[in-house]
Amino acid sequence: MSAGPWQLVGGSVQGPGKPSNQDAFDAGGSGGSGSPVILAVADGHGSAAHPRSAVGARIAVRQFVRLVGELMDTARSVELPEATLLRRLMSSAQHDLPRRLAAEWRREVLDHWQRQPGEAAGPEERLLLYGTTLLGAVLTPQLFAAWQLGDGELTVVDDDGSVSQPLAPERARLGDETESLGEAHAWRSVRVHWAPIVAPGRGPRLVALSTDGLSKSFAEPDGITRFVGGLDEHLREQGLEQVRAVLSGWLGEAARHSGDDATLAAAWRNPLGTEQPGRPDESVLEESG
Amino acid sequence: MTGMLAEGALLVTERGDQVEVVELLGSGGQGEVYRVRTADGGQAALKWYYPACATAEQQGIVQGLVARDFEDDRFLWPLAFVPAVADAGPGFGYLMELRPDRFRGLPALFRRQLRTSTVALLTACLQTVEAYQALHSRGIAYRDISWGNLFFDPANGDILVCDNDNAVVEGDASGIGGTMEFMAPELVRGDPGARPGTQSDLHSLSVLLFMVLMNHHPLKGRLELAIHCLDEAAERQLYGRQPVFMFDPVDSSNRPDPVEQGAVAHAWEAFPQSLRALFVHNFTVGLRDPSARVRESQWRDALRAVLDAVVECAGCGRQNATEPSATGPGACWGCGRTLVLPPRLVVITPPPRSERRILLRRGARLQQHHLVAEPARHDYGDRTLVAELVEHPSRPGRFGLLNRSDSAWTGLRTDGTTQQIAPGQTVPLRAGLELDLGPAWALVVAP
Numbered sequence: 198m199s200a201g202p203w204q205l206v207g208g209s210v211q212g213p214g215k216p217s218n219q220d221a222f223d224a225g226g227s228g229g230s231g232s233p234v235i236l237a238v239a240d241g242h243g244s245a246a247h248p249r250s251a252v253g254a255r256i257a258v259r260q261f262v263r264l265v266g267e268l269m270d271t272a273r274s275v276e277l278p279e280a281t282l283l284r285r286l287m288s289s290a291q292h293d294l295p296r297r298l299a300a301e302w303r304r305e306v307l308d309h310w311q312r313q314p315g316e317a318a319g320p321e322e323r324l325l326l327y328g329t330t331l332l333g334a335v336l337t338p339q340l341f342a343a344w345q346l347g348d349g350e351l352t353v354v355d356d357d358g359s360v361s362q363p364l365a366p367e368r369a370r371l372g373d374e375t376e377s378l379g380e381a382h383a384w385r386s387v388r389v390h391w392a393p394i395v396a397p398g399r400g401p402r403l404v405a406l407s408t409d410g411l412s413k414s415f416a417e418p419d420g421i422t423r424f425v426g427g428l429d430e431h432l433r434e435q436g437l438e439q440v441r442a443v444l445s446g447w448l449g450e451a452a453r454h455s456g457d458d459a460t461l462a463a464a465w466r467n468p469l470g471t472e473q474p475g476r477p478d479e480s481v482l483e484e485s486g
Numbered sequence: 487m488t489g490m491l492a493e494g495a496l497l498v499t500e501r502g503d504q505v506e507v508v509e510l511l512g513s514g515g516q517g518e519v520y521r522v523r524t525a526d527g528g529q530a531a532l533k534w535y536y537p538a539c540a541t542a543e544q545q546g547i548v549q550g551l552v553a554r555d556f557e558d559d560r561f562l563w564p565l566a567f568v569p570a571v572a573d574a575g576p577g578f579g580y581l582m583e584l585r586p587d588r589f590r591g592l593p594a595l596f597r598r599q600l601r602t603s604t605v606a607l608l609t610a611c612l613q614t615v616e617a618y619q620a621l622h623s624r625g626i627a628y629r630d631i632s633w634g635n636l637f638f639d640p641a642n643g644d645i646l647v648c649d650n651d652n653a654v655v656e657g658d659a660s661g662i663g664g665t666m667e668f669m670a671p672e673l674v675r676g677d678p679g680a681r682p683g684t685q686s687d688l689h690s691l692s693v694l695l696f697m698v699l700m701n702h703h704p705l706k707g708r709l710e711l712a713i714h715c716l717d718e719a720a721e722r723q724l725y726g727r728q729p730v731f732m733f734d735p736v737d738s739s740n741r742p743d744p745v746e747q748g749a750v751a752h753a754w755e756a757f758p759q760s761l762r763a764l765f766v767h768n769f770t771v772g773l774r775d776p777s778a779r780v781r782e783s784q785w786r787d788a789l790r791a792v793l794d795a796v797v798e799c800a801g802c803g804r805q806n807a808t809e810p811s812a813t814g815p816g817a818c819w820g821c822g823r824t825l826v827l828p829p830r831l832v833v834i835t836p837p838p839r840s841e842r843r844i845l846l847r848r849g850a851r852l853q854q855h856h857l858v859a860e861p862a863r864h865d866y867g868d869r870t871l872v873a874e875l876v877e878h879p880s881r882p883g884r885f886g887l888l889n890r891s892d893s894a895w896t897g898l899r900t901d902g903t904t905q906q907i908a909p910g911q912t913v914p915l916r917a918g919l920e921l922d923l924g925p926a927w928a929l930v931v932a933p
Contacts, residue, residue: 279538284515385597
């Protein structure tokens, strides 16, 4: 395992007046050989119909990190030409991972229900109690891939400074309606971004995953892309530690405006090289519910 | 998104034609696909390989395929080799036609993101079988059949096979490790002497057909759900060392999970026994014995017969694929009502004599391929339309056969009188009516 070029920053702030933070996130790895960067954020639906969604969000993040980690371990362990490996990985990423994520989430949620039973009747009703979105990404020296179910934003700053949202749905959804891991056949709604990195400097330099508590805090529709563009600028001009120090304040401000939990997990490729193995600031991680 | 080629980059094909990169269309498992502008002002698609995939072996395959000059509208075939130029970076690619928007990928079907019909799916399967048959008959093994290569028109089942750049002459030893879930078991296991070719294509083809019709992989039943870590060893077990068909009549260990995989069990019941029997044979005997796999001609015969036996449920309107040889109606897969079978047109082809049995459901069509015993291709388009079932414009519920061919038919009524039916004319549908369609004879049979 080698130190990689990516550094991580992330945090989650509970929305004002909410009984608990129903978002969850994780960020780990360095992007070096044997240490893929894996980012995930999940937004438990939080309304009265989904009283266990905070648990559902944590399970979604945990299962995503586990399954993507296993996929990358498998890719590393098999002895195949790189060309064949990429094809296999693409098939797994687009077809298998969404199905397995939905199935494993369902399995763990029903296990949780067994340990802490409530009043819901059938398995489908029980799953809805835990309803959550999921947005996740993986970065290796050869690959950038991301998966999304439901709302939230994947915002990417490319090496040339252009900002894009490759998983943005073709049509905006109305109000707070969103797709959910709690729905039957949830895997069918998973959107996948697949972007092999063919040469150094050809891939993204900042990958940011956020829940809609952050994007809803902006008055303008492009607020989130401008925010991530500004984050990239801050990182380059002021460095990672400075951004880590102020991130919880930014998220708190966003949560105050949106009235919702606000969560961000991001990976930044430092053009000056590796500063330190990256995990988000622990004090910010503690707020992640 | 940053691709390998910049917008505006100029490249020159091996034949000397210049193309200009317009935009990146997408990234795949082997390379990126760009929209390019050609020298004559038209547009084309350019596949550009990732550096790891731009091997000398791949270059040889692509140049060989271009030289074959294979003309078949069911394939997006490599048309011109495009070598690297200084400002475009290393690697190479090839030109092909752009995929028309009406063709959609199978992931959209699996995710229920498009509207289609039983007839369109069966037609897509039949066309897929014939497309690969056309390749195999030319001595070419595709070697990489999977859901990623096939696109279809959900309105009518037309297909387009893409990513044809791993096809080689049968027996060529060049390596290809396809997607494991489509690989024949002997290749997954790495049996001595096993090598991708026509026999392993037949396994991949059967998996693909099953996935199109059932929206599920035939070997992914309960055994897959029991695997918590789907690593290399688990995949080899599932697809190679111990593959078990979900509907193996003897081994029930891999049946669909009723909660997670209930939809595939329902879909399985919706297709007739003659089609299911081929899947059972291929995924039991055929898993162990490559030479016993279902051939394209068997799939073709079964699929075309089932296509001719589709009927709409009078209750819910859903299309039902009925058993072609059945004498009585079954029940609708959607609402459970007993189906009402319409009259049947029995067509006898010229020698080698064969019989086609076409259920005359609303909108039923007789095509040119129905009139010959061994058609080169089953085309369901308007250009090959011979007859169409139409409703009388002023007497609802009365139907007739409209002559859509360019030659007259002779009708023989049960009372022995004859009638000429010129192109554009309609003959009323009556049990016992015989039609001389030129090359073939037809008889209307009451249900």
